[in-house]
Amino acid sequence: xxxxxxxxxxxxxxxxxxxxxxxxxxxxxxxxxxxxxxxxxxxxxxxxxxxxxxxxxxxxxxxxxxxxxxxxxxxxxxxxxxxxxxxxxxxxxxxxxxxxxxxxxxxxxxxxxxxxxxxxxxxxxxxxxxxxxxxxxxxxxxxxxxxxxxxxxxxxxxxxxxxxxxxxxxxxxxxxxxxxxxxxxxxxxxxxxxxxxxxxxxxxxxxxxxxxxxxxxxxxxxxxxxxxxxxxxxxxxxxxxxxxxxxxxxxxxxxxxxxxxxxxxxxxxxxxxxxxxxxxxxxxxxx
Amino acid sequence: xxxxxxxxxxxxxxxxxxxxxxxxxxxxxxxxxxxxxxxxxxxxxxxxxxxxxxxxxxxxxxxxxxxxxxxxxxxxxxxxxxxxxxxxxxx
Numbered sequence: 001x002x003x004x005x006x007x008x009x010x011x012x013x014x015x016x017x018x019x020x021x022x023x024x025x026x027x028x029x030x031x032x033x034x035x036x037x038x039x040x041x042x043x044x045x046x047x048x049x050x051x052x053x054x055x056x057x058x059x060x061x062x063x064x065x066x067x068x069x070x071x072x073x074x075x076x077x078x079x080x081x082x083x084x085x086x087x088x089x090x091x092x093x094x095x096x097x098x099x100x101x102x103x104x105x106x107x108x109x110x111x112x113x114x115x116x117x118x119x120x121x122x123x124x125x126x127x128x129x130x131x132x133x134x135x136x137x138x139x140x141x142x143x144x145x146x147x148x149x150x151x152x153x154x155x156x157x158x159x160x161x162x163x164x165x166x167x168x169x170x171x172x173x174x175x176x177x178x179x180x181x182x183x184x185x186x187x188x189x190x191x192x193x194x195x196x197x198x199x200x201x202x203x204x205x206x207x208x209x210x211x212x213x214x215x216x217x218x219x220x221x222x223x224x225x226x227x228x229x230x231x232x233x234x235x236x237x238x239x240x241x242x243x244x245x246x247x248x249x250x251x252x253x254x255x256x257x258x259x260x261x262x263x264x265x266x267x268x269x270x271x272x273x274x275x276x277x278x279x280x281x282x283x284x285x286x287x
Numbered sequence: 288x289x290x291x292x293x294x295x296x297x298x299x300x301x302x303x304x305x306x307x308x309x310x311x312x313x314x315x316x317x318x319x320x321x322x323x324x325x326x327x328x329x330x331x332x333x334x335x336x337x338x339x340x341x342x343x344x345x346x347x348x349x350x351x352x353x354x355x356x357x358x359x360x361x362x363x364x365x366x367x368x369x370x371x372x373x374x375x376x377x378x
Binding site: 228229230231233234237238244245246247248250251255 | 299301303304305306308310311312315316317319
């Protein structure tokens with residue numbers, strides 16, 4: 001069976017692994033993933049199959065993660081997670097004019113607040129906490145940015161949290177995650193926010209703020225401070241992994257993107273405090 | 288014979304808030320230079336030896352830990368050469 005995603009002419013072939021389709025439909029939202037019965041369909045970009053008790057990934061253009069060489073996965077959630085990871089490469093090939101920003105993004109006050117990726121700062125945790133507060137999540141990993149429209153574009157991929165959740169997190173948050181995991185393993189879970197708190201593929205909004213997160217186990221308060229463009233630029237460019245485009249073009253596009261944005265750092269320890277203070281700060285529009 | 292260090296003139300430079308960004312069209316890479324590397328880059332607009340770079344920094348920052356300063360400059364120079372941001376020439 002070949003399946004198609006909206007806006008991608010080439011299908012993905014699923015052979016003896018139709019269960020993967022359910023996983024893809026769960027995690028990729030707004031893509032209208034459906035069976036492709038076209039007689040003149042182009043060749044599949046990726047061929048997934050299950051010839052034995054493990055899955056097999058074949059593709060000339062989108063290679064599987066390295067671990068597939070020695071240890072092919074046995075579970076649907078692993079296949080979907082790896083497909084998710086590699087999907088950004090496919091998206092970059094299909095839409096080279098878009099920037100793929102490695103960040104989380106949440107709608108607050110009609111604009112996107114983005115959190116550039118910094119290791120181990122709890123980006124996905126804060127993102128899902130903001131979803132719990134009713135804020136619409138655009139992504140917790142990669143946001144497409146259309147320079148022409150000057151808008152961030154949701155890729156409709158559910159946020160994913162590492163499991164088990166740390167004990168220090170608030171009980172109410174842990175209960176929320178437990179209630180909203182729709183696909184997962186013992187190591188991670190995809191979280192389906194409640195209605196209205198997740199943006200399907202294709203939803204767009206302008207970016208209003210860039211917030212670099214800093215976890216600090218010592219601090220008692222949430223500190224939000226302005227930063228300069230250079231620091232924001234560095235955080236974003238460091239994680240921009242569409243490298244086919246001209247660096248000069250990318251630099252100019254990001255600079256233009258940053259122009260109307262509030263640029264901030266947020267240092268925090270407590271998750272609930274961070275979410276509440278951030279929302280209040282963005283809504284008030286003050287540094 | 289001595290090794291002279293110099294800027295790679297094939298790179299495109301952007302300055303933002305005083306920070307230097309190096310745009311490398313061949314490798315499709317963007318480098319953000321930290322404060323030390325930015326200062327080295329500016330100094331090497333005129334080719335100089337590594338020891339000249341260290342000497343000028345010692346002059347500019349007399350109160351800094353001199354061993355740490357030297358180590359930091361050596362590391363920055365090595366990184367910048369590795370990334371082809373600086374060229375070297377024996378003369």
